[in-house]
Amino acid sequence: MTLRTRLIIAFLLLSVLPLSAVTLLSYRSSVRAFEGAARREATDTAADVSRRMDVITADVGRRVDRMFVTAPGDTDFKLLENVAPALGETAALVERVEFHPAVPAPPAPEGAAESAGARRVPPPPPVPRAGRVPPAPPAPSSSRVIVVDVPKIMEEVRRETEKEFAGADPKIAQLIEQSLAAAGIGAEIGLKAASAAMAAADAGSAKAAADGKRRLQMDVEGRKLEVAVRKDGRLLGRANATLNMDRTMQAVLALARRDQGEIPFAIDEHGKLYTPRPEDIGQLKVLDVEHIAPAAAESEAHRTEDWIVVAKRDAGGSIFGVARPLGEALREIRRTSVRNLGLGLGVIALAVIGIVPISHRMTQHLSTLTAGVRQLAGGDFKTRVPVRSTDEFGTLAASFNQMAADLERHQALVIERERLRGELELSRQIQSEMLPRAPLRSTIAEIAGVSVPAREVGGDFFNYFDLPEGRLALLVGDVSGKGVSAALLMANAQATLRARMPVENDLAALTDAFDRELDLNTPGNVYLTLFIGILETDGRTLRYVNAGHNPQFLIRSHGPIDPLSSTGLPIALYAGHGYSERRVRVEHGDLLFFYTDGLVETENASGEMFGADRLQQLLAEVQSRDIDAILLQIEERVRAFRGSVEPFDDATMMALRVI
Numbered sequence: 001m002t003l004r005t006r007l008i009i010a011f012l013l014l015s016v017l018p019l020s021a022v023t024l025l026s027y028r029s030s031v032r033a034f035e036g037a038a039r040r041e042a043t044d045t046a047a048d049v050s051r052r053m054d055v056i057t058a059d060v061g062r063r064v065d066r067m068f069v070t071a072p073g074d075t076d077f078k079l080l081e082n083v084a085p086a087l088g089e090t091a092a093l094v095e096r097v098e099f100h101p102a103v104p105a106p107p108a109p110e111g112a113a114e115s116a117g118a119r120r121v122p123p124p125p126p127v128p129r130a131g132r133v134p135p136a137p138p139a140p141s142s143s144r145v146i147v148v149d150v151p152k153i154m155e156e157v158r159r160e161t162e163k164e165f166a167g168a169d170p171k172i173a174q175l176i177e178q179s180l181a182a183a184g185i186g187a188e189i190g191l192k193a194a195s196a197a198m199a200a201a202d203a204g205s206a207k208a209a210a211d212g213k214r215r216l217q218m219d220v221e222g223r224k225l226e227v228a229v230r231k232d233g234r235l236l237g238r239a240n241a242t243l244n245m246d247r248t249m250q251a252v253l254a255l256a257r258r259d260q261g262e263i264p265f266a267i268d269e270h271g272k273l274y275t276p277r278p279e280d281i282g283q284l285k286v287l288d289v290e291h292i293a294p295a296a297a298e299s300e301a302h303r304t305e306d307w308i309v310v311a312k313r314d315a316g317g318s319i320f321g322v323a324r325p326l327g328e329a330l331r332e333i334r335r336t337s338v339r340n341l342g343l344g345l346g347v348i349a350l351a352v353i354g355i356v357p358i359s360h361r362m363t364q365h366l367s368t369l370t371a372g373v374r375q376l377a378g379g380d381f382k383t384r385v386p387v388r389s390t391d392e393f394g395t396l397a398a399s400f401n402q403m404a405a406d407l408e409r410h411q412a413l414v415i416e417r418e419r420l421r422g423e424l425e426l427s428r429q430i431q432s433e434m435l436p437r438a439p440l441r442s443t444i445a446e447i448a449g450v451s452v453p454a455r456e457v458g459g460d461f462f463n464y465f466d467l468p469e470g471r472l473a474l475l476v477g478d479v480s481g482k483g484v485s486a487a488l489l490m491a492n493a494q495a496t497l498r499a500r501m502p503v504e505n506d507l508a509a510l511t512d513a514f515d516r517e518l519d520l521n522t523p524g525n526v527y528l529t530l531f532i533g534i535l536e537t538d539g540r541t542l543r544y545v546n547a548g549h550n551p552q553f554l555i556r557s558h559g560p561i562d563p564l565s566s567t568g569l570p571i572a573l574y575a576g577h578g579y580s581e582r583r584v585r586v587e588h589g590d591l592l593f594f595y596t597d598g599l600v601e602t603e604n605a606s607g608e609m610f611g612a613d614r615l616q617q618l619l620a621e622v623q624s625r626d627i628d629a630i631l632l633q634i635e636e637r638v639r640a641f642r643g644s645v646e647p648f649d650d651a652t653m654m655a656l657r658v659i
Contacts, residue, residue, distance in 0.1 A: 007359045008352065015351070019344045027337040034329055035308065038260075039301045042310035042322045045257055049264055049320040050312045053252045057243075057316070060090050061227050064239045068099050068146075068229045091150055093251060095244045099146040099229070101237040223248075223268065225316075249274035252320070261325045267293055269317040284323060293319050306330060365393040369400055381408035427487045428453060431461075434491055439628065440464050442659075444539030445472060448627045449654035452598075452635060458650035459486030459528065460596045461494055467534065473501050474533040476549065476594040476654055480526060480570075493518070493528060493571075507532055507545045508581040511568065515547070519575035527573040531564070531594060535586075539658060542584045542592070547571050550597055553616065555623045557589035561616055591623050591630070592656040598649035599634075602642050610641050627655040 067087065087094060223243045229236045249266045253276045256264035265284055266274040273290060275281055287304055296302040297311040297319050306327030313319050368385050375383040383404055387397045432451075439448035449462040459479025467473050475497060479486040496514060504510040511532060518528075531552055533544035546552070548570030551563035568579035586592070595615070602610045618637055622630045631653055638651060 002363065007362070008355065011352065011355055012348070015348050016345070019348065020341065023337055023341040023344070026340075027333065030333045030337070031330060034333060035303070035326065038308055038324055038326060038329075039310065041260070042262065042301065042308060042324045043312075045262060045264065045322045045324075046310045046312045046320055049252055049256050049266070049322070050314045052255070053248075053266075053314055053316075053318065053320060056090070056093065056248060056252060057225055060087075060094060060241055060243070061225055063087050063090055064094075064097060064225075064241045065227050065229055067097070068236065068239050069231050087150065093244055093248045094150045094241050096240075096242040097148040097150060098240040099148075099237055100240075101146070102235050245272070246274070250276065256322065261328075263323045265289060265293070265321055265323065267319040267321075287323055289321070289323060293321050296321065362393065365389075365397065369397065372400055372404070376404055376407065381411050423484065427484055431487050431490070434494060435462065436464060440466075440472075442466065442472060443470065444537070445535060445656050445658050446627060447472070447474075447654065447656040448631060449594075449652070450631050450635065451653075452638070452647065452651040454482075454598070454647040454650050458482055458598070459490040460598060460650040460652040461490045462594065462596075462652050462654045463494055463498065464654070464656075465498065467502055470537040472535040473498075474535065474544075474592075474594065474654075474656070475531070476552070476596065476652065477528050477530040478549070478596040478598070478652075479528040482649075485526070489522065489526060489528065493530070497532065501532075501534075506581070507534065507543055508579045511545045511547055511571070511579040515571045515575045515579070518572040522572055527570045529570045529597075535656070535658075540586055542586055543581055544584070545579050545581050547579060548573065550595065550600065550612070552595070553593045553619060554584060554586065555591040555593060555619050557587065557591075557623075561619065586658045588658060590658045591619070591627075592658070593619055593630075594654040594656075596650065596652040598647070599638060599651040599653060601649065602638050602647060602651060603645060604641055605643055605645055610638055614641075627657050630655050 064087075223245045225241050225243070227239045227241070229239050245268055249268075253264045253266060253274065256262070256276065258264070263275060263280045263284060265280070267290065268274070271290060273281065273284060275284065287307055287309065289309060292302050292304060292309050293311040294313075296309050297313040301308050301310040303309075307323050307325055309321060309323050311319050311321030365388070372383050372385040381404060384401050385397050387394050387401070432453075435451060436449060439446060441447075447464045449464070451460055451462065459477075459481065461475070461477050461479075463473075463475040465473050475494070477490065477493060479489045479493070493514075496517075497510075500510055500514075511530070527548075529549040530547040531544065531549040532547070533542055535542050542554075544564060545568065546564060546566040547568045548566055551565045554562040554564060556562065562584070564582075564584065567582055569577055600610055600612050600615055615634075618634060619630075622633050625633070634653060635651075
């Protein structure tokens with residue numbers, strides 16, 4: 001998978017998934033908040049409906065109580081005259097009223113009950129109920145229960161009124177009709193009465209109704225309510241009112257709020273369903289409200305499909321509730337969420353369209369850098385990539401170009417170093433070729449030498465060769481500095497001395513001439529130390545000049561070690577000061593040891609030098625051995641002393657045994 005593809009996928013994962021999660025969370029939060037608000041509103045509405053039922057029943061109870069609070073001697077006719085004023089606008093909600101007196105009732109005028117729709121019947125035996133209105137004391141056999149058929153009375157009043165004013169002016173008839181309506185006749189009167197009761201409850205009549213319940217001893221069960229009628233603290237009897245549930249429920253549900261499409265409903269104790277509008281019955285049946293409402297009344301609201309059902313059971317056993325639709329609101333929330341998600345995805349799509357060229361540019365830069373790296377890895381150190389921007393990719397490209405330039409310079413340095421190394425190796429080989437390859441044995445002495453090279457080409461040299469008349473020439477020198485220049489000067493010095501020593505017997509004059517000549521032909525900071533000597537033909541005399549060189553050692557076979565000290569300044573250091581030649585007597589078996597400063601200045605890991613004293617002690621130990629063994633022993637001791645430290649200077653040694 002390419003980097004460009006990974007960038008796009010990562011962008012989509014980091015944008016689409018969080019956006020979808022936030023949208024889903026927002027949708028669920030909105031739905032929960034909306035359901036909570038709808039549940040609270042529906043609960044309030046259901047509580048309102050139930051409270052209105054309480055207000056209506058309380059109002060009916062008070063009116064029934066007032067209707068029968070009359071003197072025991074009152075006639076039925078007077079009682080019937082009080083029906084309409086007493087029940088008033090609640091008359092349409094009452095079907096039947098019964099009064100069970102607690103004392104014998106006075107005789108009524110003959111035929112009054114029958115003509116007014118009331119009759120006397122023997123009182124039923126009292127049925128005690130716990131927590132209910134206490135039954136009145138048994139009445140004498142002469143007492144009769146007063147039964148008022150309210151619809152029949154109201155219908156008789158209507159007929160009498162229409163008969164009395166028959167043929168009157170239509171305007172008068174219309175006025176009468178309005179008066180009757182205002183008096184509470186008919187189902188419409190009941191509905192208006194219920195509405196007025198609802199308004200009174202909202203204005204504070206609920207408190208009054210509750211107070212009325214406390215004053216009245218009233219019990220409500222289903223469609224019947226029972227009131228204990230008292231006057232001046234004395235129980236007159238019991239009044240029962242049977243409600244017209246269709247009209248009562250219509251009145252209770254008429255003013256329920258429907259601004260959100262709510263459907264208020266009621267279910268009586270027999271399971272009958274009531275709604276303000278008959279067309280709502282079908283929807284409630286679909287929602288199976290008859291089974292849902294009892295459960296909702298016992299617990300919280302119930303959600304079914306896109307509706308929420310809230311119910312409350314009143315003291316009479318009826319259930320009042322509200323079914324509120326959530327579908328349209330939920331669909332709107334869903335549409336809003338989808339719309340927001342679509343807008344977010346659109347923005348992401350625009351961002352993807354924008355990121356594609358950006359990612360292409362990024363990957364193009366990386367591709368260019370990759371190609372440059374491959375060329376660089378292939379050995380093309382002249383490779384450069386274009387710097388097209390000032391951002392991180394531009395900085396990376398510039399760094400790549402700088403790296404390529406550094407590698408190119410480094411490669412040039414490596415090539416140059418390899419060239420110099422080859423030249424140095426060649427110079428070392430030439431230098432080695434210029435040194436004696438094998439020991440020299442003559443009639444007067446045997447001599448051998450060795451040079452332990454350092455990493456660099458140095459200016460150390462040693463040489464021995466035969467001179468005319470059986471003499472032996474000895475040379476040991478050390479040119480200042482290192483490298484090719486020192487090696488060239490060393491080669492020049494050896495060639496000059498080897499050419500002049502056979503023809504120049506005076507070593508002091510030879511050294512002085514060489515000093516002046518070298519000073520003229522070399523830079524001022526170049527010089528060399530030199531030990532030049534001749535072992536005479538008899539093998540018992542050594543003539544030498546020490547031009548600033550280390551003291552060489554004469555190890556006598558039966559005596560101390562004598563140093564062959566300096567007899568002048570180094571060659572070409574301060575030319576013209578002259579040199580003196582010295583002679584030393586040697587005997588059979590004596591050992592002459594010649595060396596350069598690289599031997600005694602060898603350092604170990606602690607920075608300690610090998611030193612001339614340690615060298616003299618070592619020579620005293622090995623002086624009896626042959627010259628090859630002496631050189632090998634000294635070389636091993638110096639190497640062991642040095643350890644892992646690389647030598648800084650060549651260590652040159654030469655040993656001569658006098659025969």
